Amino acid sequence: MTKKKRSVKEKTPADDLDRILAGLQAPEETIRAKAVSQICPCRMGWEGYQQAMEVVAALQKDPSPLVRGAARHVVLESFQMVSSGLPTSPRTQHNEMAARKRRFRWGDNDR
Numbered sequence: 001m002t003k004k005k006r007s008v009k010e011k012t013p014a015d016d017l018d019r020i021l022a023g024l025q026a027p028e029e030t031i032r033a034k035a036v037s038q039i040c041p042c043r044m045g046w047e048g049y050q051q052a053m054e055v056v057a058a059l060q061k062d063p064s065p066l067v068r069g070a071a072r073h074v075v076l077e078s079f080q081m082v083s084s085g086l087p088t089s090p091r092t093q094h095n096e097m098a099a100r101k102r103r104f105r106w107g108d109n110d111r
Ligand SMILES: [Zn+2]
Pocket: 040, 041, 042, 043, 077
């Protein structure tokens, strides 16, 4: 039997996250909006998203509608991922991914 190494890296390195977080505090609304949209869990995965989650929540009240819109998109998408069964804890993610694929086959009985 072979042992598997647990060395799965997240998509977004901490470096990038730092830059994005800095962008969120930029005075220009376009830079903030762009930074927010990069926080989307579909781009950086749950781990990165969770680190920036509070900031995204705060930016839903940003004075700029551009930034609010982007923040809202990210929050909505994260809700969709949660409600489709993706766990919020990265530790269980791999097992859950497999389980989710299975669930997918059963899951077409909505009324
Ligand atoms: Zn997205």
